Amino acid sequence: MNYPYWAAIALLMLGLYTMIAQANYFKKFIGMTIFQSAIILFFLLTSVKRDATLPVVATPGTPSAAMMNPLPHALMLTAIVVAVATAGVAFAILVRLYATYGSLEEGVIAARVTAEPHEP
Amino acid sequence: MSELVLAGLLVLLGALALVAVSAADLLIAAIALGAYGFALALVWAALGAPDVSFTEAVVGAGATTVFFLAALLRTSRRRSNVPNPQRLVALGAVLAVGLVLLVATRQLPLWGDVGAPPSTHVSPRYLERTLEETLTPNAVTAVVADYRSYDTLIETLVIFTGGLAGWLLLARPR
Amino acid sequence: MHRQLAILPVLVPLVAALIQPILALASPAAAWPIAVAAAAVTTVLATIALAAVLTGGTIRYPLGGWEPPWGIEVVLDPLSGFTVMVLAAVATASLLAGGPQARAYGAREPIYYALALIVLTGLIGMVVSGDLFNVFVFLELSSIASYALVGSGGGRALAAAFRYVILGTMGASFYLLGVGFLYAVTGTLNMADLAARVPDVSGSSLYLGGVVLIAIGLALKMGLFPLHWWLPDVYTYAPSPVASLLAPIATKAAAYMVARILLYVLRPVEAVGLPVGTILAWAGGLSILFGGILAIRQTDARRLLAYSSVGQVGYIGVGLGLANDAALVGAYLHILNHALLKAALFIAVGATALHVGFRTGGLGRGMPVTATVAVVAGLSAVGVPPAGGFFSKWYLLQGTLEARQPLLTVVILLGSLLAVAYMYRLTETVWRGQSAVPRVTPEAQPAVLISLVVLAFAIVAAGVGNTAIVSHVLTAAVPSAR
Numbered sequence: 001m002n003y004p005y006w007a008a009i010a011l012l013m014l015g016l017y018t019m020i021a022q023a024n025y026f027k028k029f030i031g032m033t034i035f036q037s038a039i040i041l042f043f044l045l046t047s048v049k050r051d052a053t054l055p056v057v058a059t060p061g062t063p064s065a066a067m068m069n070p071l072p073h074a075l076m077l078t079a080i081v082v083a084v085a086t087a088g089v090a091f092a093i094l095v096r097l098y099a100t101y102g103s104l105e106e107g108v109i110a111a112r113v114t115a116e117p118h119e120p
Numbered sequence: 121m122s123e124l125v126l127a128g129l130l131v132l133l134g135a136l137a138l139v140a141v142s143a144a145d146l147l148i149a150a151i152a153l154g155a156y157g158f159a160l161a162l163v164w165a166a167l168g169a170p171d172v173s174f175t176e177a178v179v180g181a182g183a184t185t186v187f188f189l190a191a192l193l194r195t196s197r198r199r200s201n202v203p204n205p206q207r208l209v210a211l212g213a214v215l216a217v218g219l220v221l222l223v224a225t226r227q228l229p230l231w232g233d234v235g236a237p238p239s240t241h242v243s244p245r246y247l248e249r250t251l252e253e254t255l256t257p258n259a260v261t262a263v264v265a266d267y268r269s270y271d272t273l274i275e276t277l278v279i280f281t282g283g284l285a286g287w288l289l290l291a292r293p294r
Numbered sequence: 295m296h297r298q299l300a301i302l303p304v305l306v307p308l309v310a311a312l313i314q315p316i317l318a319l320a321s322p323a324a325a326w327p328i329a330v331a332a333a334a335v336t337t338v339l340a341t342i343a344l345a346a347v348l349t350g351g352t353i354r355y356p357l358g359g360w361e362p363p364w365g366i367e368v369v370l371d372p373l374s375g376f377t378v379m380v381l382a383a384v385a386t387a388s389l390l391a392g393g394p395q396a397r398a399y400g401a402r403e404p405i406y407y408a409l410a411l412i413v414l415t416g417l418i419g420m421v422v423s424g425d426l427f428n429v430f431v432f433l434e435l436s437s438i439a440s441y442a443l444v445g446s447g448g449g450r451a452l453a454a455a456f457r458y459v460i461l462g463t464m465g466a467s468f469y470l471l472g473v474g475f476l477y478a479v480t481g482t483l484n485m486a487d488l489a490a491r492v493p494d495v496s497g498s499s500l501y502l503g504g505v506v507l508i509a510i511g512l513a514l515k516m517g518l519f520p521l522h523w524w525l526p527d528v529y530t531y532a533p534s535p536v537a538s539l540l541a542p543i544a545t546k547a548a549a550y551m552v553a554r555i556l557l558y559v560l561r562p563v564e565a566v567g568l569p570v571g572t573i574l575a576w577a578g579g580l581s582i583l584f585g586g587i588l589a590i591r592q593t594d595a596r597r598l599l600a601y602s603s604v605g606q607v608g609y610i611g612v613g614l615g616l617a618n619d620a621a622l623v624g625a626y627l628h629i630l631n632h633a634l635l636k637a638a639l640f641i642a643v644g645a646t647a648l649h650v651g652f653r654t655g656g657l658g659r660g661m662p663v664t665a666t667v668a669v670v671a672g673l674s675a676v677g678v679p680p681a682g683g684f685f686s687k688w689y690l691l692q693g694t695l696e697a698r699q700p701l702l703t704v705v706i707l708l709g710s711l712l713a714v715a716y717m718y719r720l721t722e723t724v725w726r727g728q729s730a731v732p733r734v735t736p737e738a739q740p741a742v743l744i745s746l747v748v749l750a751f752a753i754v755a756a757g758v759g760n761t762a763i764v765s766h767v768l769t770a771a772v773p774s775a776r
Binding site: 002003004005007009010011012013014015016017018020021022023024026027029030031033034037040041044045046047048049050052053054055056057058060062064065067068069070071072073074075076077078080081082083084085086087088089091092093094095096098099103104105106107 | 126127130133134137138140141146149150153156160163164167168169170171172175176179180183184187188190191192194195196199204206207209210211213214215217218221222225228230231232233234236238239242243244246247248250251257258259260262263264268271272275278279281282283285286289290
C-alpha cells in the first residue's frame, strides 16, 4: 500500500493551506516549512527499496538492489539547505518588518501601509 | 525498518504539524516546529537515509529553530485570532491541488519496489561503481561531492547568499 | 576552451560576487566598476559562445567529466545561447545605470552588488543547465538573492518581499515536486535522457502530474496571469536599481524554462495531446488584457510598468502556447525586445524620481534624453516600427493566423491599443506634463544616460536587424529545427 505517499500529500495540503490562509507571517513560514518537508518526504519515499540497507558499500560487490537509492538522498540534502537559506532571509525580512510596522499580521500591516503617506 | 515504526512516526509528524500550525502562542509553535524537524529526522533515518537525517537534525530542526526563536525574541510572541477572509479561497485551492496530486500518484510504483525506474535507471551505477570511481564507500557522499558536485557548489553559494542577505537586511548602519 | 564557453558565463558573475565582500572591507568604491565589468565580460563571453554554437553546433559540457545522466551537463544551443546573451547584456545596462542610486547603500554597497551578481549567476546557470534538479538549485539561488534585494528597500518593500518569499517558494516547490513525479516514473533528471524516455511514460498519470506541476511553478515565476500576484508590489516598491535589474530579466529566464521544458523536453502536446499549449496561450491572452487594462488605471509610474510587464509577458505566453514556428520566433524575439524596453523604462523612471505619482507629474521636464529613450521604449512596447517590439508582435500575429486562432489575433492587437494608452499617459505625464510642484529633476547622471542611450539604440537595432536575428539565430532555435 502506498500510504506513506498519502501522508506526504496530506502534509503538503496542510502546509499549503497554512501558507495561504493564516494571517500571521510566522504561521505562513511554518506552513512553508511543512510544505517543503512534504516534498522531501516524497522524494525519499522513491528511494526506498524493500529490505535494503544504507547506501554505503561496506563490502565491495554488494548488489545495488540491497542498498537504498542514493540519488534522492543527495538531492534532498541540497533541498534542505536551500530551505534553511530561504528561512534565514524570511526571518531577516520579518524582523525588519516588525521593526517598521510593529506587527506581523497581514491585515494589520496592509492597513498601516495604506495609512502611511506616500508621495514622491 | 518496521512498517509499524514508520507509520507511528508519520502519525507523530502529523500531530506535531497540527500543533505548530494551530498554536496560539508563537513560542509554542516554534518549539513544535523544532520537534517536527526532529521527528522528520527520525523518519528519514527510518527510511534508510542517515545523511539526510543528520542534515535535517542539525539544519532543519537545529538551525531553523534557533533562527525562529531569535526572530521571535526581536518581534512578538503574540498573534491575533482574527479569521482571515482568504480562508475559503485557500481551502478551494488546496483541495484542487490535493485532487491533482491524488490523481497523479495513482500510478506510482508500489513503495519499496526494487524494479521501479528510480531504482533501476541511473542510480545503480552510483552504488556499483562508487568504490572504484571515487574510492568512497558512502554512495551519497560520492554523489554529493563527486558525481553531482556542481549542485553542491551552488548549494554552498546559496548558504553564502543567505549570509549576504542577513548582512544586507540586518546590519546596523554605522 | 571551446567546450568551456558553456560554463564560463556562469562562473564569471559567480566569482565576481565572491570578490565583492572582500571589497566591502578593502575598497568599497571598486564594487560598482567590478560588478559592471563582470557583467560586461559575461556578455562578451555569451556572444562568443552563441557564435560558436551557431557555427559549430550545440556545446555540451559535462561537469567533472561525468557523462550525463550520472553527472550534470551544461548545454549551449541556439536558444539557450541567445537567452544568456540577452540576460547578460541587459544586466550590464541595469548594473551600470543603478550605480548612482546604489550609493544609498553606504557601507553595504558591495553586498548589494554581490547579491545582484548572484541573481545573474542564478539566472544564467538556470538557462544553460541540462539537468532538471540543477535548474531548481539555480532558480532558488537567484530567488533568494532577489528576496533580499527587494527587502532592502525597507517599508513597503518588506511586505512585498515577504509575499514574494512565500509565493516564490511555492512556485519553486511545485516545480520541484513536478520533477519528483517525473523522476519517479523515469528514474532520471537529465533533460536529454528524460526527453528520450517521454514516449514510454507519457501514458502515466505521473507524467501528466509532473507536467502540470512544473508548468504551474514556472508560470508563477514568469508572472503569467493568474499567478502574477507577487509581481506588482515587488516591482513597485523594490529599490529602483533592484527593480531595473529584476524586472527585465527574471521573468524572461522563467519564460525560457517554460519553453525549454514544455516544448523540448516533455512535449506534452505531442506526446498525449494535452491541451497545455491552449491553456498557456489563453493564460497569455488574459495576461495581455489584464495587464494592459490595469496598467492604464495606475497613478504610480512603477506600478504601471509592473502591470505592463504582466501584459508583455503574456505575449511570450501566447507564442509558447501556440508553438508553431512563427509564434515561437515571435516569443523568443519578444524575450529580447521586452528585456530591452523594460530595462530602459525602469531605468528612466528610476532616474526621474523613485515613485512618480501623476499628481506630481512633469518632474521629468528637464530630462530630454531620458524622455526620448522612454518614448522609444514605449514605441517598442506598443509595437511601432522600427522599434523591435513591432517585429516580435508581427511574428506572433502570423503565428495566431497559422494556428487559426483569430480570437488571439484580436487580443494581440487589443494589447497594442492598450499599450498606446498607458505608454502615452506615462511619457506625457512624467516627462511633459504640468508640474504641481516647482521642482524639476535634472538630467540623469552620465552612467545612467549611457545605459539609456545604448538600450535605445539596441531597441531600434533589434527592430532593424530582426531578419538577421531570426534567420541566423531563432530559426535554428525552434524545435522543428532539430
